[in-house]
Amino acid sequence: MTRALLAAFTGPDRLLKAVEIERDAGVPALEAFTPYPIEGLSQALGQGATNIPWYMLAGGLAGAAGMYLMEWYSAVFAYPFNQGGRPTNSWPAFLLAPVEIGVLAAAITGFVVFLLKGGLPRLSHPLFEHAAFERASQDQFLLAVRAPGPGDAAALARQRLFDAGAVWVEEVEL
Secondary structure, rough: OOEEEEEEEEOOOHHHHHHHHHHHHOOOOOEEEEOOOOOOOHHOOOOOOOOOOHHHHHHHHHHHHHHHHHHHHHHHHHOOOOOOOOOOOOHHHOHHHHHHHHHHHHHHHHHHHHHHHOOOOOOOHHHHHHHHHHHHHOOEEEEEOOOOOOOOHHHHHHHHHHHOOOEEEEEEOO
């Protein structure tokens, strides 16, 4: 279990200010919970571009190649059929299904990778038990940052969050 400080803010500007202050202090922010998307928050948290499109490309190409090979094998080796003297390995006849299967495979790959990278499906999280967490989907902005060790570092981290405009700060287990 990871210890974290959970801080509540009344607005998105104060939340962004707190993220910047914590980042400048060298304390990595774990996660922010907001009722709506905030422009610039993902960059402030240090979340860069995702690599999901590369997984989708690989999944789509693999699905298309698999479908093409299946069609080619069945037409050339498994069930060759002489149809008016045409060649059995005529590649233009095999292109429609691999394109469609490739798009389907890319979409499914993207969905699965999205779920896995997001940690879903996760039916329970320790923050769900916190009384104030329900308000994060309505009107409260929460920030969870790694809790420093006990002593002066913890008090300093709490003070930084309060200076940024936190309404309250509590220590929670993640």
